[in-house]
Amino acid sequence: MDKRQRTNLIYEAANVKxxxxxGWQRLGDNEEGVGEHSFMTAVIAYLIAREINGEQNATRxxxxxxxxxxxxxxxxxxxxxxxxxxxxxxxxxRYEEKANHDIFKGVDDExxxxxxxxxxxxxxxxQVVYEANVIAFGVECKILMExxxxxxxxxxxxxxxxxxxxxxxxxxxxxxxxDSQDWWKDIREAIHEEFAK
Numbered sequence: 001m002d003k004r005q006r007t008n009l010i011y012e013a014a015n016v017k018x019x020x021x022x023g024w025q026r027l028g029d030n031e032e033g034v035g036e037h038s039f040m041t042a043v044i045a046y047l048i049a050r051e052i053n054g055e056q057n058a059t060r061x062x063x064x065x066x067x068x069x070x071x072x073x074x075x076x077x078x079x080x081x082x083x084x085x086x087x088x089x090x091x092x093x094r095y096e097e098k099a100n101h102d103i104f105k106g107v108d109d110e111x112x113x114x115x116x117x118x119x120x121x122x123x124x125x126x127q128v129v130y131e132a133n134v135i136a137f138g139v140e141c142k143i144l145m146e147x148x149x150x151x152x153x154x155x156x157x158x159x160x161x162x163x164x165x166x167x168x169x170x171x172x173x174x175x176x177x178x179d180s181q182d183w184w185k186d187i188r189e190a191i192h193e194e195f196a197k
Contacts, residue, residue, distance in 0.1 A: 005107050012103065016079035023085030029149050030140060034078050037136055042071035044139075044171070045132035051167045052128070062125050070118045070129040073111060076103065131168040134159050138172055143180050 001009075017035030024030040049067045052060055075083070077099035084094055096119065104112040118126045138159050144152035156176065163172050 001107050009103075009107060012079055013076070016076055019078055019083055021083050021085075022088065024140070026085060026087065027144065027149060027151050027155070029144055029147070029152075032140055034075050034083055037133075038072055038075055040136035040139060041074065041129065041133045042068060044135045045071040045129045048128050048132055048165070048167045048171065049125075052124075052165075060124060062128055066114060066117075066125040067128055069111060069114050070125060071132060073115060074118050074129055074133060076100070076115075079103075127165060128168075131163045131165055134162045135168060135172055135175065138175060139180075142175055146180055 013035075016038075017033060019034040021032045021034060021037055024032060045067050046064070049062045049064055052058070052062050053064070077096045080099040080103065081094040081096060084092060097116070100112060100115045104115070117123055118129055121127055121130055138156055141152045141156035141159070145156065160172050160176065163169055
């Protein structure tokens with residue numbers, strides 16, 4: 001990859017980062033960028049992959065490198081195609097493969113092959129990233145539910161059915177019953193104790 005291609009790819013990434021996911025507008029709540037979503041997908045995919053790779057007597061193993069690359073770049077094409085929610089997809093055709101080809105051909109053919117693998121959902125790595133993508137959506141739904149958005153539960157329940165790997169199902173179930181603010185509960189209690197002194 002030459003210097004110009006590398007520089008252009010960085011500016012294209014900045015464009016992807018700024019793009020907003022459109023489905024949240026239908027709920028009348030929330031703003032999330034495509035880059036923010038990709039970050040959450042990568043974190044979740046990493047955790048699922050760690051669980052798979054850490055199983056005792058495992059018959060399955062995933063490549064962490066493939067998982068992370070697919071996660072970071074799985075929606076990169078949306079910088080060119082736009083981000084379409086499920087309703088828009090009923091009426092519009094988006095050429096993800098062409099966009100990925102135009103972005104990465106001659107720049108990184110291995111990454112292009114990984115994105116094709118992701119779209120096929122035929123490998124365990126692709127399934128992990130796909131389900132992490134769905135769970136990342138579920139995280140946003142759960143936070144909206146806690147804020148009182150009554151329609152977010154319907155979206156959360158429907159998307160929970162899209163995950164099938166045992167590790168993904170377990171994670172989605174745990175997220176559904178855990179308060180999104182519990183991660184810093186002990187810290188809050190320590191702060192409150194300090195204030196009470």
